Amino acid sequence: MSRPFSPKVVTANDLLQGDVIYLAADDSWVRDLALAEVLTDEADADLRLLLAQSRPDRVVGAYLAEVRPGPNGPEPAHFREAFRSRGPSNYAHGKQEARADV
Amino acid sequence: MYDYTEFDRAFLAERNAQFRAQVERRISGALTEDEFKPLRLMNGLYLQLHAYMLRVAIPYGTLNSRQMRQLALLAEKWDKGYGHFTTRQNIQFNWPKLRDVPDMLDALAEVGLHAIQTSGNTIRNVTADHFAGAAADEVADPRPYAELIRQWSTDHPEFQFLGRKFKIAITGAEADRAVIRAHDIGLRIVERDGARGFEVIVGGGLGRTPMIGQVIRDHLPEADLLPYLEAILSVYNLLGRRDNKYKARIKITVHEHGIDTVRDMVEERFAAIRPTYSGHDQALLADIAAQFAPPAFDAAPTDAFDAAYAADPVFRSWVDTNVAAHKAPDHAIVSISLKAHGATPGDATAAQMRVMADLAETFGHDELRISHEQNVILPHVHKAHLPALHARLKDHGLATANIGLISDIIACPGMDYCALATARSIPIAQEIATRFEDLQIEHDIGHLKIKISGCINACGHHHVGHIGILGLDRAGVENYQITVGGDATETAAIGERAGPGFSADEIVPAIERLVAAYLDQRLDASETFLQAYRRLGLAPFKAALYPAQAVAAE
DSSP states (O other): OOOOOOOEEEEEEETTTOOEEEEOTTSOEESOGGGSOOBOSHHHHHHHHHHHHTOTTTEEEEEEEEEEEETTEEEESSHHHHHHHHOOSSSSOTHHHHOTTO | OOOOOHHHHHHHHHHHHHHHHHHHHHHHTSSOHHHHHHHHHHTTEEEOSSSEEEEEEOGGGEEEHHHHHHHHHHHHHHSSSEEEEOTTSEEEESOOOGGGHHHHHHHHHTTTOBOTTSSSSSBOOOEEOTTTTTBTTBSSOSHHHHHHHHHHHTTOGGGSSOSSOBOEEEESBSSOSSOGGGSSEEEEEEEETTEEEEEEEESOBOTTSOBOOEEEEEEEEGGGHHHHHHHHHHHHHHHSOOSOGGGOSHHHHHHHHOHHHHHHHHHHHHHHHGGGOOSHHHHHHHHHHHHTOOOOOOOOOOHHHHHHHHHOHHHHHHHHHHEEEBSSTTEEEEEEOSOOTTSOTTEEEHHHHHHHHHHHHHHSTTEEEEOTTSOEEEEEEEGGGHHHHHHHHHHTTOOOOOTTSTTOOEEOOGGGTOSSOSSOOHHHHHHHHHHHHHHTOHHHHOSOOEEEESSTTOTTOGGGSSEEEEEEEETTEEEEEEEEOOBOSTTOBOOEEOSSOEEHHHHHHHHHHHHHHHHHHOSSTTSOHHHHHHHHOSHHHHHHHOHHHHHHHO
16 A cells, blocks of 8 residues: 655745745745645645746756645655755854744 | 966856856756756856855865955855855855856956866866975975866866766875875875876775775876876776766776776876877976965064964964974964864855955965865965964954864765755764863864764765764654774775764764773873774774663673
8 A cells, every 4th residue: 555645845946046945826936835835635746846847947956845734834844854944054044044933 | 376378368258158148048948957957067056955056166275365355255245255165175155146156257267266167077176285385294386287187177078078076186295185095086296216206096085985096106207197197087988887876986997997907998098198298288387387486485583483482372272283384494384273163164254264365465475275174274474473373363263273173173064055965064063163162172182083974975074084974864864973093194094984873962972972982092192083093993982982782792
C-alpha cells in the first residue's frame, strides 16, 4: 500500500530577486509561507507544480515542499524549508528582516 | 602584483558585455533557465537558498587596497554590507539581484577582478600560499606561475567542459600552507642542483571520496610547466569518467587507473605537446615575474616593536599568534583574524574591508592576501609599525589573537546559505569559538585546527582538520560527524571517523570532551593535539567522545 500523501506547498526562487516564494491559491506568488496554498491531494499538487513550472519568466526551480498545519498556516516540515522560510541563522537577513516575530 | 594589459581589459569588457546580454535574454524569456544556468555559473553566479550568490575570484589570494575597497563598494551597494571570504581564496556576495550582477561585474573589472571560472566544470581560481613572496621558508614566489596558469586556463577552449571542476594549488615553500596535496593538481617549487622546477602532485581532493595526491613528477623543469599541465588536463579530459559525477574528479581517475598508468599517458601526451610551445609562455612568464618583484623593504630600527612587546601583554599575545616570520628579518607577516569569537568565519563588513585596505596602504606596501583559512594577511609590515597597526586593528574589531588556535575555525556557509548543504556549519563554529573563549583555555590548548563542512562536498576541508566536523541530515535532523587526526600540510592526512554523529545540541560538549582528553593525555604543553593523536591513536579520543560505550566495554 502506498504511503498517504503528506501536505505540500509549491515553492521556488524568484527569477529577479532570487528570494524564496510560494504559490498561493489565487495563482499569485507570495513571500510568506503562511500565505501559501496547502495541497493535500497528490494529483492536484502535480497540477499546481506544472503551473509553476510553466512560469519561467517569474520563478526558478519550482518544487513541492512538505508542510505541517500550524496555528497561523502551513509550517515547514524539514529544517531546510524552515531556513528558507526565515533566512540564515547568523544574521537577521532575508525574510526575518521584515518580520520581527520569527 | 600583476597589472592588467590592454588585452586583459578588452577581454574582460567583452566577456562582461556578453554576460549582460545573456542576463537580459533570460529576463526577456529568450533564454530558458536550463540554457541560462551554465552561462551564469561560468560567470560565478549561483542561485542559493535565499538569493543569488556571486563568487568573485581573488587570484592566488592577492589583492591591493584599491581592489579591497571595490569589494567593500560591492558589499555596500549591491549586498547587505559584508562579504564572505572562502576556503578557495574567493569572496562571495550572498544577496545580489539578478539585474544588478552585470553592473557588479563591470565594477570589478574597473580594478582587474572578475568571476570567470569560479564555478562550472572548468579550471577554477588557482590558489597559492597566502604567505607567498614574504615567507622566510620560501624557495621562490609562486604567484608569477599562478598568474601564468590563470592566463593559460582562462577561457581555454579545450578545458571549458571538463568532466568535473578542476582545482590547482601552488606553493613555493616546504611548509605547505596551500593544501597542495588535497587538490586535483598541487605544485611545489623545488630547486635541484641549482635548477628550478616543480614537484607535481596529482589526484588529491576531499569531497565524498577524500584522497591525498600522489607525485607524478618530482622535478618538472620550470619551462615545462604549461605543456605538462596541459598534458595532465588533456589525459584527464579523455580518461576521466563522465558516467557518474561522483566519480568524475581526477582523484578517481588516478585511483582507478593507478598513478603509473596515468603518468605514462601524461608523459606521452606531454611529448606530443611540448614542441608546440615555442617559448612565448616563458617570455610572458618573465614579464609577469617582473611585476611581482618584492617591494623595497625599509631598513629601520625595531625598538618600538621591542618596547611594545615587552610592555603590553595584549600586543604580545597578538604577535605570538598572528605574526609570522618574514624573509626580511626586520619585517613581519601579519594575519588579521576574521574569526572574532562568535562571528561568522570569513566574513568582513565593508567598513572592515576599507580599514584593512587603509592599513595595507599605510603599513604594508599596498598588499593584502586572502588565506584559504578565511583570514586576511598583510604580508609585508615593518616590525616598527606593528604596535600602531595593532592599535588600529583593535579599534575595528580586527585584533583577535587566535590564528591557528581552536577558534580559528574554517567553516563553509552550510545550510544557512548553500543549496547543496545538508546541515548548518556557521552556528557550530560560532558556538565552539564562544565556548572556548568562555573557558579561557584556547591559548593553553595551543595549535588546533577545527574545520567544518555542511555537506559531504567538504568545502570546509573537514577531512584535513585536526578535528573535522561534517554536518549531515539524519532523518530530518541535523547531525554532526567528527573526524580526528586530519592534516592539511606537508604531512597531509585524512582524518579518522570517530564514530556515530552528534546532534546540534551535543556537538559542542563533544568537542569539549575531545579537547579535555587531549589536555589530560598530552606529554606537556609542547605536544600539539595532532602530535598527541599520532602518538596515542584514536582510542582515548573515542572513549572521551562516547563515555557510555567506554563504560559498557569495561
